[in-house]
Amino acid sequence: MNPPSLATPAAKVAGSTRTQELRDLLRSRKRLLVLTHNNPDPDSLGGAVGLQEFAKMAAGIPSRLAITGKILRAENQAMVRELGIEMDRLEDLRLADFDCFAMVDTQPGFGHTFVPPGLVVDIVIDHHVCSDAELGLANIAFFEVRPEIGATSSIVACHLLAAGVVPSIQAATAMAYGIRTDTADLSRNVSALDLQATEFLSPRIDRQKLAAITNPRLPVAYFQALKQALSKVRLYDGVTLCSLGSTSSAEMVAEVADMLLRMEGVRAVFCGGLVGTSYYISVRTEIGVDAWSLIRAGLEGEKASCGGHGSVAGGSVQLESGDARALRRLERRLERNVLRAMGAAGGNAAVLGDLED
Ligand SMILES: [Mn+2]
Numbered sequence: 001m002n003p004p005s006l007a008t009p010a011a012k013v014a015g016s017t018r019t020q021e022l023r024d025l026l027r028s029r030k031r032l033l034v035l036t037h038n039n040p041d042p043d044s045l046g047g048a049v050g051l052q053e054f055a056k057m058a059a060g061i062p063s064r065l066a067i068t069g070k071i072l073r074a075e076n077q078a079m080v081r082e083l084g085i086e087m088d089r090l091e092d093l094r095l096a097d098f099d100c101f102a103m104v105d106t107q108p109g110f111g112h113t114f115v116p117p118g119l120v121v122d123i124v125i126d127h128h129v130c131s132d133a134e135l136g137l138a139n140i141a142f143f144e145v146r147p148e149i150g151a152t153s154s155i156v157a158c159h160l161l162a163a164g165v166v167p168s169i170q171a172a173t174a175m176a177y178g179i180r181t182d183t184a185d186l187s188r189n190v191s192a193l194d195l196q197a198t199e200f201l202s203p204r205i206d207r208q209k210l211a212a213i214t215n216p217r218l219p220v221a222y223f224q225a226l227k228q229a230l231s232k233v234r235l236y237d238g239v240t241l242c243s244l245g246s247t248s249s250a251e252m253v254a255e256v257a258d259m260l261l262r263m264e265g266v267r268a269v270f271c272g273g274l275v276g277t278s279y280y281i282s283v284r285t286e287i288g289v290d291a292w293s294l295i296r297a298g299l300e301g302e303k304a305s306c307g308g309h310g311s312v313a314g315g316s317v318q319l320e321s322g323d324a325r326a327l328r329r330l331e332r333r334l335e336r337n338v339l340r341a342m343g344a345a346g347g348n349a350a351v352l353g354d355l356e357d
Contacts, residue, residue: 018144019058019162025122025142026059029100035090035121037106037113038069039250042079043151044105046171046178047125049085050156051104053171058163061100066090068114072251078216079177082209083170095119105152107145111305111316112250127152129292130307147309150189153178157197172204177213182312184258188287189310221248229256229273234335234349239342240266241349243331244273246322250280254314257282270298270338272331277322279330281306283313297341298334 026032032055036044045065052063065087071077079085095101095116102123106113110130115121123142127149149155153175160167167175179198183190186198225248234241240260244253250273257271261284268285281298285291292308295315299306306315319326339345 016162019159023058026055031098032063032100033098034065034102039072043153043178043182046153046175047104047156049171049174057165072249074216074218078213082212128307149191150194151179151182154194154197161200169206172201173206176201176205225252233352236344236347238267240269242271247273253280254282257284277319279317281315285311298338
């Protein structure tokens with residue numbers, strides 16, 4: 001096996017000045033709390049665990065990870081279980097016990113992110129661009145938002161690399177899985193930093209655990225939701241729309257969007273689903289089609305929050321009520337906007353059943 005890139009001199013690693021800044025900031029504090037967006041995904045968990053390790057190994061301070069919402073997807077639950085990722089519910093912690101607060105894979109003000117009122121965020125490490133990021137981000141002591149990077153876990157991993165920290169197998173596996181999911185196995189939104197991070201983490205990955213995370217058993221409800229979703233697919237020239245109606249979670253919307261993008265001829269997928277009174281949207285596009293522009297076009301005129309990077313975007317619209325009429329009206333507005341943006345207006349939709357005829 002090739003020796004890992006640990007021997008790379010810190011000075012040669014891009015961003016090492018920032019690494020020094022991050023380390024200095026953490027060294028000036030006693031206890032870190034790491035936060036992320038609601039219903040954390042693998043990249044946010046990987047980035048969080050990696051930052052915790054950075055705090056401990058590079059700056060010598062302890063930390064906790066707190067989450068809001070739930071770990072939804074079966075793969076993500078398996079990730080937490082297999083890697084023994086420790087986390088608290090945010091409401092179960094006393095914020096006064098911490099003197100440093102970090103947000104990873106998100107930013108204060110994002111629609112899917114809860115920041116306790118009055119909390120001063122010290123560290124933001126993220127790769128999303130977003131329409132509703134809070135003004136006044138200049139107040140954040142360490143602010144590193146890099147939309148050109150495929151995964152937040154890559155940014156964090158490269159801080160470990162630059163600091164000369166060898167990550168634990170747990171953290172390395174978590175970050176590697178985060179990079180994998182956000183870049184679709186290094187096939188989309190990939191930068192040189194993502195490749196560097198992957199190479200750095202690779203020798204430290206527990207491949208057995210990674211396999212268990214990637215292919216967990218799935219509940220029957222998952223297949224029921226999938227059946228329902230596939231019956232709602234509308235195929236236009238180049239763009240596929242799918243509104244799942246009421247569904248179990250935003251993760252299901254994202255999962256269906258990922259799946260539909262694999263269909264031959266599909267250049268863009270705009271997928272939505274209602275959870276309670278929130279209508280969640282996932283956009284996936286092939287390389288060369290900007291998902292962020294498409295979701296903004298789709299949500300034009302809506303009171304919505306959205307974010308994205310490269311060929312992946314997501315957002316949500318808050319409805320007054322979750323009744324069928326309000327949902328139907330929203331679906332029509334979104335469809336019209338998306339078709340116009342993709343130049344498919346006036347085309348006829350096909351449904352999956354039609355193709356067999
Ligand atoms: Mn991410």
